[in-house]
Amino acid sequence: MNARIYRISAILLLVLLGAATISAMAMPPGEVPTHSWWSWILPKAGPLYTPTPTKTPLLRTGAATTVATAMPITTPTLTATPIPTKKAKTGTNWLALADGYGLDRSGRWILVDQNRQVMVIGEGDSILKIFPVSTGDPQKEGTPAWLGTVGKYWGTFESADGSYADNAWYLFRHNGAILIHSDPYFMMNGRREYIELDALGHRPASHGCIRMAPRDAEWLTMWNPKGVPILITPFNHGK
Secondary structure, three states, X not given: OHXXXXXXXXXXXXXXXHHHHHHHHHOOOOOOOOOOOOOOOOOOOOOOOOOOOOOOOOOOOOOOOOXXXXXXXXXXXXXXXXXXXXXXXXXXXXXXXHHHOOOOOOOEEEEEEOOOOEEEEEEXXXXXXXXXXXXXXXXXXXXXXXXXXXXXXXXXXXXXXXXXXXXXXXXXXXXXXEEEEEOOEEEEOOEEEEOOHHHOOOOOOEOOOEEEOHHHHHHHHHHOOOOOEEEEOOOOOOO
């Protein structure tokens, strides 16, 4: 008798559960009536998870932004240091002339005697070479007296008149760059046609640079005069 009652109760329970399941399936997804008679049987649907959007940070107008800025590179320029004009000593005592103007002769040194139109290459108390040169024509720009050091190697360059010069070395700036370089030339049918070679060792003819014979300019480049102390004496028109 008891077993029969249990079976009947189980059958009724299964019928109720089946009815509840059918009713729930008939509902729209996510909707379960809260006051149905079977609400005590079915579990209540919990709140759906809704992700909270995260705000994307915006760049404000006028906000400071770090930007890498290329800094200009300052290139040092050798400036002319005027030296007092005085009459050049007679004779060929260039050591005394160099000392009179304060040229550093502790190592290699260069002296350009404008009155004699020569370049003297020395080391200590020894004179290694004497080259004929042509400095600035006083009727043009002239070459100012100067005491300093030889700058960078410029190599071959072209002038405004279309002429070229080789083995150029920078000295200082005075109405343009003052250089030591070979005698200028024009290219004619693939050949170098040098101009005013006869001025070397005799008279000033340049616009301010110190001209040398091509072979002498090559020798100077091989000697590598960069950083060597150099003295350019004043030109006093042969007085």
